[in-house]
Amino acid sequence: AQSVTQPDIHITVSEGASLELRCNYSYGATPYLFWYVQSPGQGLQLLLKYFSGDTLVQGIKGFEAEFKRSQSSFNLRKPSVHWSDAAEYFCAVGLGLTGGGNKLTFGTGTQLKVEL
Amino acid sequence: AAGVIQSPRHLIKEKRETATLKCYPIPRHDTVYWYQQGPGQDPQFLISFYEKMQSDKGSIPDRFSAQQFSDYHSELNMSSLELGDSALYFCASSPPGTSTDTQYFGPGTRLTVL
Numbered sequence: 001a002q003s004v005t006q007p008d009i010h011i012t013v014s015e016g017a018s019l020e021l022r023c024n025y026s027y028g029a030t031p032y033l034f035w036y037v038q039s040p041g042q043g044l045q046l047l048l049k050y051f052s053g054d055t056l057v058q059g060i061k062g063f064e065a066e067f068k069r070s071q072s073s074f075n076l077r078k079p080s081v082h083w084s085d086a087a088e089y090f091c092a093v094g095l096g097l098t099g100g101g102n103k104l105t106f107g108t109g110t111q112l113k114v115e116l
Numbered sequence: 117a118a119g120v121i122q123s124p125r126h127l128i129k130e131k132r133e134t135a136t137l138k139c140y141p142i143p144r145h146d147t148v149y150w151y152q153q154g155p156g157q158d159p160q161f162l163i164s165f166y167e168k169m170q171s172d173k174g175s176i177p178d179r180f181s182a183q184q185f186s187d188y189h190s191e192l193n194m195s196s197l198e199l200g201d202s203a204l205y206f207c208a209s210s211p212p213g214t215s216t217d218t219q220y221f222g223p224g225t226r227l228t229v230l
Contacts, residue, residue: 036221043120043206044159044221090158094219103149103161103172104219 002027002093006107013081014115021076021110023091032094033074034104035065039087047089050074061085086114118142120222122207128228129197137192137225141209147171148190149208149219150182159206165190197229 003026013019025031032051036044048059055067065076074091088111092104121140129135141148147166151159161174165184176182179197184190194201204226208219 034218041204041226043223044208046218046220049218103164103174104159105161106158108158 002031002095002105004091004093004105004107006089006091006110008110009108010111010113012113012115015083016080019076019078019081019085019112021089021091021112023074023076023107024072025074025091025093026072027093027095030069033065033067034092034094035059035063035074035076036090036092036106037061037087038090038109044090047076081112081114083114083116086112088112120207120209120220122205122222122225124225125223126226126228128230130230131197131199133197133229135194135197135227137194137205137207137227139190139192139207139209139222141188141190141207142211142220144211145209145220146188146212147210148184148188149210150176150190150192151206151208151221153204153206153224155203162192194227199229202227202229 005024034049035047038044047063048057050057050067058064063078067074088109090109091107094104095102123138149164150162153159162176163173163182164171168184179195182192204224206224208221210219
């Protein structure tokens with residue numbers, strides 16, 4: 001079964017500083033990888049996704065993530081954090097099996113706090 | 117752009133009551149997923165439907181049932197509610213013709229069981 005680990009439960013950065021959120025996955029084949037962001041009491045917004053091809057993917061709001069097969073990682077980065085980025089970030093893995101309807105397995109999330 | 121619609125947004129029920137949550141996917145999306153997110157937890161997969169057939173099943177209690185209708189909307193029926201069912205319930209949808217599992221989430225229904 002697939003699993004996702006987000007080692008950092010909480011991260012605090014200063015506004016304008018760079019950000020990296022870690023995500024490691026466990027799956028026998030190449031997974032489909034996603035990053036979602038959730039503001040308090042809100043739904044999950046898709047930031048970016050990786051299926052194949054270029055291992056550096058660009059997303060919305062200036063985020064990017066790099067897939068590293070050798071490290072089973074899919075870390076999320078942003079060069080300069082804005083106060084509005086404060087939220088919870090979830091990494092997720094999908095199996096991509098044919099037929100559709102395949103579940104996503106989420107990590108436990110990383111809570112980002114931005115200091116002004 | 118149209119998003120996933122969930123209703124109601126908030127629901128308060130007593131123990132042992134029933135609840136029905138509704139989900140309207142993004143237009144032309146044919147796959148619907150349900151997730152449960154407890155306080156401070158990550159979303160846990162409950163069940164999914166692809167072209168109106170159950171596709172995958174997770175840790176959904178036997179007290180819960182769901183279906184997808186001909187117009188692709190879905191309903192999650194919850195009976196004999198327990199205090200532990202209090203959570204945020206998300207619906208997500210994904211477009212046809214792909215197995216990439218890109219899921220777009222609705223705003224959620226917050227269920228409180230008293």
